[in-house]
Amino acid sequence: MFYKFFKARFFPTSSVLESGVKSNGSYAWQSILKAREVVKQGAYWRIGDGASVQIRGDKCLPDMSTKHVISPQKNLPMNAKVCALIDEDGPRWITERVTQEFFPHEAQQILGIPLSSNQVLNLLIWVGTKSGKYTTKSAYKMLMSKPDLSTPSPSDTSAQTSCWKRIWYLNVSNKIKHFLWRACRESLPTKKNLLARNVTRNALCKWCNEEVEDSVHALWGCQVLKEVWWEEEILRNHLSMHFVDCRDLWIGITNLEEPNLAERFAFVAWSIWNKRNASGMHGTSLPFHLLY
Structure with missing residues (x-):
């Protein structure tokens, strides 16, 4: 019930993780938005058909520390989806396109992602657990393990x-x-x-x-x-x-x-x-x- 209420009011046409979500609202909604940033840090996409996952911006590299693509834009537009790298005639990567578009280490990562022939949907999973499901304990461990690159307090x-x-x-x-x-x-x-x-x-x-x-x-x-x-x-x-x-x-x-x-x-x-x-x-x- 709470999900339906919040979705209708704050993100009726998008996901709660997307940037178009309304930022003003009650204390409860503000708390959800702060927790959303933690979820973004520890979640990444398991590729299915690739139609809803952006190549640049979404986390989709399974074995990299950041999981973001960092290769500069070359041939594909900045808002291109992962499906642009997948052959329409079969569940396989377009090798030539991948190797031309990305750094060698990223191209190798992408070509190593298995694709399903069953037209499965893309799935957002949590990196901190074996099941891929979010837990508060795993989120705490993730935040505590991050390197200290943050700015000191303005009062310091x-x-x-x-x-x-x-x-x-x-x-x-x-x-x-x-x-x-x-x-x-x-x-x-x-x-x-x-x-x-x-x-x-x-x-x-x-x-x-x-x-x-x-x-x-x-x-x-x-x-x-x-x-x-x-x-x-x-x-x-x-x-x-x-x-x-x-x-x-x-x-x-x-x-x-x-x-x-x-x-x-x-x-x-x-x-x-x-x-x-x-x-x-x-x-x-x-x-x-x-x-x-």
């Missing part, structure tokens, strides 16, 4: 001071330090900031045209940047992580305590921003695969 002034000191003590040029400081303070002229100042009418990222372009999206979160950051091996398991803002991302990078990683990150982020600006002015810039 010593942590914030350390964040800024790590920028100014970087062994890079002053212009890169200043750029990173602006990014962490969300003061770069991103499309989100330009929209707030009535400079543009559209805040969507011009590269992916899927999400609002703030600093963390422009430098890290955009799908087209995955092949750039993939070159840094220590970051590969973190490419699908969501960071609140660029300061959150910067603290996560420095918490990894990898020698010279902070300097490499700062320089590559600066190069990405330069490419973004050059493309907006129709200037020349390096292709993504040469930025790192």
Whole structure:
């Protein structure tokens, strides 16, 4: 009864896990939305016909730590479904299409997913239990086992001071330090900031045209940047992580305590921003695969 009530009021035409769900409501509904984020972290799709699962955005890789596809978009559109990779004449993957579209390790993962000839539906399963069913105990274990890449509390002034000191003590040029400081303070002229100042009418990222372009999206979160950051091996398991803002991302990078990683990150982020600006002015810039 509760499910029918909530569905009719808050998500009548979609699933509770989709982004179109209404965010305003009672305390009970707000609690469900917070729990939904936990479910999203630990659930992934078992592929049936692939018609309702997005290649990019939905979790569908069974043996990867993030389960998200991180290969940059090439031939297929960003909103393509998994069924676009499956042969219509039989339950088999279109090998050539898969190998052309994805990084080799991801192509191998996809081609290894078994397909059924019985036209079974896609099934969302929970990774924390053998049965694939959600339990509170398994969710708690999952959350406790996650690496500490989160930002400190805003009230922790010593942590914030350390964040800024790590920028100014970087062994890079002053212009890169200043750029990173602006990014962490969300003061770069991103499309989100330009929209707030009535400079543009559209805040969507011009590269992916899927999400609002703030600093963390422009430098890290955009799908087209995955092949750039993939070159840094220590970051590969973190490419699908969501960071609140660029300061959150910067603290996560420095918490990894990898020698010279902070300097490499700062320089590559600066190069990405330069490419973004050059493309907006129709200037020349390096292709993504040469930025790192």
